[in-house]
Amino acid sequence: MNTPTPTTIFLVFSKLALMGFGGVMPFAYRALVEQQKWLTAEEFAHYLALSQMLPGPSICNVSLMVGNRYAGVAGALAAVGGLIVGPFFIVIGLGILYQQFGELPLFRNAISGMAAVASGLILATALKMAKSLFAKADWRDRRYRLKAALLALAFVGLGVLQWKLVVVFCLLAPLGTAAAYLIGEKNG
Known part of the structure; x- marks a missing residue:
């Protein structure tokens, strides 16, 4: 390219x-x-x-x-x-x-x-x-299950419960970051 x-x-x-x-x-x-x-x-x-x-x-x-x-x-x-x-x-x-x-x-x-x-x-x-x-998801890998859970929670928060984007983001971003860090630590 x-x-x-x-x-x-x-x-x-x-x-x-x-x-x-x-x-x-x-x-x-x-x-x-x-x-x-x-x-x-x-x-x-x-x-x-x-x-x-x-x-x-x-x-x-x-x-x-x-x-x-x-x-x-x-x-x-x-x-x-x-x-x-x-x-x-x-x-x-x-x-x-x-x-x-x-x-x-x-x-x-x-x-x-x-x-x-x-x-x-x-x-x-x-x-x-x-x-x-x-x-390329291997559903035995916790990282893919975490991504799916965060995707579902964001959808429910925004689409179903109709919370404001900033609320969903402020709740899920730290949760996702912490969970990804912990999973990485366990896999590392």
């Missing part, structure tokens, strides 16, 4: 931002893992996990890490710039349209349909990521 230039990074992230309007992460997975092959599925999951611990939008944090990995500060700036420039102008235009036509039933129905599509894309990406986490 050739090392991508800041220009290439800008163009890839611009395309992501314009394709994934309303939810870029599914498109980011496809572009970075499946198309460009800049990251493995496991690396993407690690970058995403780290990005969710940092302040700011997760996709911006992922883009900074990927851009920096391949082209340093210039790559990081190119990646974030690619994410922001196109959508900035689109949001301004859509804001103007919403002010003019936001009360029309056709407009409201279109937004509702887009929300359903975005939810499906996010679910499909989550399933792909979960599949990659367990692709």
